[in-house]
Amino acid sequence: MTMQATPSLDLAELTLRRHCPLVTCGQSVLRGERLATASAPGAGDIHTPIAGVVTHVDAYRIRVEARGHDEVEPVDLAALSGKALYDKLLELGVDLPPADAVDTLIVNGVDAEQGVLTRASLLASTPEPLEHGLKTIHALYKPRLTTLAVLKGASIPDYDIQLTEIDHNYPAGLDPLVALAVTGIEAPDHTEVIGLETVYHLGRVMRTGLPVLETPVTVDGKLAIVPVGMPVSRVLGEAGIVPAEGDRIVLGGFLRGEAAALPTQGVDRSAVAVTLVRNPAPVAEDVACVGCGECVRRCPARLDPSMITSYAEFGLYDKAAQAHVEVCFECGLCGFFCLAHRPMLQYIRLAKSELARARSREEVAL
């Protein structure tokens, strides 16, 4: 059940994460032209899925309004290999972790969260770009072992690759737990986990020579291949879902996904699903921990989320670091079970990003 036909867009909005804009307002751009470049290692650049005019640029988004149909020239990738290929792929918008010293390469084909079936559907329905991507990724990383993690009992076409079966229960499909399932070691060295959608991006880029312009998402229980930057309200609209005033549009799953700020916010490469939540009342409340201990008993990383989030709440990020906040793999279970409905994952992500900021400041100072 694939919604393949790419709808034509009159507006695209590209979400910037750690990217620097390369265009200015009023500039005309071709389809596939680079709009922003990544400032973090392993993150790909960002390109426009439509030809048009840049109408808005800020630190978080770039908007393009459609005009014309001209497209950039495809890049000949066949001639490239190794580091040159890796750099080119990042430039073309594939998010690939640094390619040196990888012993075990795991392609994660498991949709961790309930209600998301992007990876499972990709595996079942689009072997062609995936095969291409798997071949390239193997050549790029030269690992001793490449394995594809799939749900236990899933029937998929033959990808000529070793399979690792993953348990159905959340959070078994999250990257750190998949790495544990494959290697038998918690947080193993020289091991990389790459999401299946990235392999799909890679396969498409290798075949077309164009940057990543489309991404797979789950909408209304079906796989849809949509342009990167397609407004989330349009994505829903194509599936016949009309958001109403006060609804939430979630990019990703219910436990970890991010709510879109505007109906025009574009789908980005990391969004594995676009879901409408009809209930306007947010789950989280600004309350203190009531000490029930539920989160501590539920945390699969064996952390004390109540302490970590209380530290983050009061800005004591170094204490959060001592409590091993970095170990947290953001499964979101602590917030799902929090008796007081605290915004647990948000506090954890806040602490992590503040610690990362402090680290980069230190690096600059050295």
Next chain:
Amino acid sequence: MKPLNPLVLTVSVPPHKHYGSSVRGLMTAILMAMVPAAAMAVNTFGVDALRVMALSAGVAVLTEAACNRLMDRSQSVGDLHALTVGLAFAFLLPASAPWWLVAFGSAASIGVGKMMFGPLGGSPFCAPLVGWAICRVSWPGQMDLDASMLTMNLTYPLGQLKAFGWTSVQIQDTKSLLFGRQLGGLGAVQVAGVLIGGLYLVIKHHVSSIIPVGFLAGVATAAWLLHLINPVVYPPAMFHLLTGSVMFGAFFLATDGPSSPNRQIPMLLFGLLAGVMTIVIRVWGAYPDGVPFAILLANLFTPVLERIRPRPFGAR
């Protein structure tokens, strides 16, 4: 800037769905679990029990409301925690307790046992026990279960055990003890009712079974060992399990979230500690029923027990 689309979305952080539990939900469950024992208390002690429970619960709620006002905090009585604390405090009192004692103790439970430490979750002690301890130390006469209930034709087995020894305890059979034919805290001694409520909480996963299991195992093991050493002086384990506030303490007091540890092994040790301390106080201490002080003591050990923790995922 002209909005591109007039639709306004709700923006919120994950999770976008919740398990469904809440403080109010938990308190409702606990209150419901106290109903059987409360009904048995009224059946045994008559309207006096009703008077004490209503007064204590009412004063607790009013105290919390007043504290919130005075401390300029948002109102929290809606989460039903104060009501639960008030009722739990009443469960520990003799049905004959004078009104001023009930009111003072209930207010102290909330004021000193909870509000002083900030919003719910801050207190290192189980709130109703704080009020109970203050009253027990300040007005031993009025809190003395035996002396205060001379009009009843029931006896206080733990008092008799403490004063005259095991051989002179009048009520020894399991059935009478189970069905509240003994003096003690008006709700706490309705053992059958408390047990029904406690099992309901555990089976419905409102509270974890670890602390109650640890507590009861601690009481049973310590009592069994002593009974083994000298069966003439020390009563069998079943007697200890079914008297005083053991059942109530195991399911309703020791399980208080903020004052007990959060992880499985510390929770078990916490329960065992409180259980063993109960027998130690009953046998060698000054108080006939060791449960309240045993739990308060175990509360003090919570931070130490919390230090027993596993290695975080992948940390070396």
